[in-house]
Amino acid sequence: MPKPTRRSEPPGPQGPSGIGQRVLRLRTERRLTQRELAEPQYTAAYISTLESGKVRPSETALRYLAERLGVSYEELRTGQPVRLATEVRMRLTDARQAFCEGSLRDAAQRYTQLEREAQRLGMPSERAAALVGLGDCALEAGDLDQAIEHFHAAEQLLADAPLPQRVPALRGRAVAHLLAGDLRYSCYLLENAIDGLNTAGLHDPNALLLLYSAVIAPYMDMGAQARAARAAELALALAPQATDPALVARMHRGVARTLLAEGRTADADASLARAQELYQQLQIRTELAHCHWMRGYLRAQEGDLTQAEAELRTARAVLAERQATLYTVQVNVELADVLRRQGRYGAAEQLLSDLLGELGSGRGAVHAGGAHRLLGLIAEERDRPEQAEEHYRAALDLLEQAGATGDIADLCRLLGDLLRRTGRVEAALDVYRTGLGHRTPPGTTTLGPAPADPPL
Known part of the structure; x- marks a missing residue:
């Protein structure tokens, strides 16, 4: 599977030419000279170069110019009114909720529409989020090749973005490779991302928690129990800093697996109970099914086969309903x-x-x-x-x-x-x-x- 590559400057409304044209238009409408727009932080020469499309402004420069021109940063960067960007993001949230609570088909249709709309509007971050959603739908449906394709496309769109923004797509691709049976490559993707964040000082608790929770499964399947236990330990330490309760719940589910391997069934049961409580609050049905699945395995290990069968049949019913x-x-x-x-x-x-x-x-x-x-x-x-x-x-x-x-x-x-x-x-x-x-x-x-x- 090819790795994401850095792309050349994007054409269209978000490229240097598109941004330069907007700056020129807005400056002219406000009857400002290049010097009046630039000073005191920049020079007229810089504005001239920017308006001609020869340079891509930094985020700091764009925010400064947006304030001087009386528009939002997003509108100056994308050429789209803030209202459109806000609307697309709200619909992405709705699509995620549909994925958690409704049918995969409905969620996939919503994400497909949003991906096309974000592409038309020149919104790469939102388009990448829709592709990750499509990847999650394909992953759950068992279409692993399609899932890898969606996650990889999202990574390519975010090739120039900071690593924490690429982590959800990268984690999704790693999970797809794990399910396909490529454990070593799954570990390679996750460990590289963890190293990239930690060695670069990009201490993003949500991104790190997502990665450490995901790497536990391939570690366990490869027999690397010490690494799995260390990943679980670090995930537990990061959890209080995380802002997404779904990530914390997923962490508890992953940690439970390492506790089971160590024979600590009571601790594993408590960890699964915490995950189940959070998933019930968030109404994430598939993850609730995974909790029943793991509790069924735990009960079987304890010899309570009747309860194990009940938990596993509950998990299977939910997953089968979601196809x-x-x-x-x-x-x-x-x-x-x-x-x-x-x-x-x-x-x-x-x-x-x-x-x-x-x-x-x-x-x-x-x-x-x-x-x-x-x-x-x-x-x-x-x-x-x-x-x-x-x-x-x-x-x-x-x-x-x-x-x-x-x-x-x-x-x-x-x-x-x-x-x-x-x-x-x-x-x-x-x-x-x-x-x-x-x-x-x-x-x-x-x-x-x-x-x-x-x-x-």
Whole structure:
């Protein structure tokens, strides 16, 4: 996937020529000379160069000139009245609310209209926000290629903007790559952005909280538990400075995963409860479903299979209603594990077989591997060793492609034990060696150095 590149000066109303023409028109209408407009902060020569379109004024210069000409900064920068910009931003807020509470189709239609309108009006920041919204819709619908395309287009529009403004688009692209099974690239995108913010001194709590919350999942899937725990620790430290409650709720959901990995189920439950409380206040239905999903997993870990099934079915109902197909099938993997542990093999096997058509190496690879692993366990428990081996090997291929080293060692143990029980000792030893190669000390990873910490 190509990286965002810096663009040349934009043509049209927001380019140097368009801004210069507006300054010339407004100055002439107000019967000001170039010197009268410029002084005391600038020179007449500078105004002349600006009006001829040979220089792009800084934000400071634009704000100074806007005040002297009696117009708003936005109107001078874009050529559009403030009323239009305000209206577009209000409609973006409405579209986001539709995304949280309504149907994906309705939200996508609103974002599409806004993206076209913002392009027509020459409003790149608002157009980028609409593209991020479209990316979120595509992400939830499971159209990962489309999501990556939208997020990448938003990053390109904001190529000249400060890094904090690009973070939502960049985070969205990283999550899409994670769901597609490209864990390493997802980590690369997020860690680069974290390093970019921290080393440049761009201490934006909202942007950093968004990034640290997002990087927990790929860290956990890659077996880098120490890095995941550190990201959770930094996210918790940043939360009091964040101004967006949705970001804080997402942080609590991510932190809960690291707490579960450490066996701190009570703390994880409390973190999920806090996230659920915030999401209920904000009426963000998909994120509420994710909370039920994680609480179902937590209850299963505690052995309360009845409550686990209830939580997972609640999550699945909400996600299916929103047509969030990829997330729905991922919940079904967790639900199938609960059904298997309840001894309901037929129902679990049918559920897993049905969903494997929706998952694969380029779409939910980690959960596809989990589905094959569960089918292998069911086959073993039903005395079908050949079928079990087939599923274990399919799971191993998927997890190796995705780089999900956190699960490979356990899978190699299952496959090795199966081979040993069926008399293939040498083959079992080979599989055990493969698993030992992936069982690195907790927290180590083949990634580069950990990103710099923020100046807390």
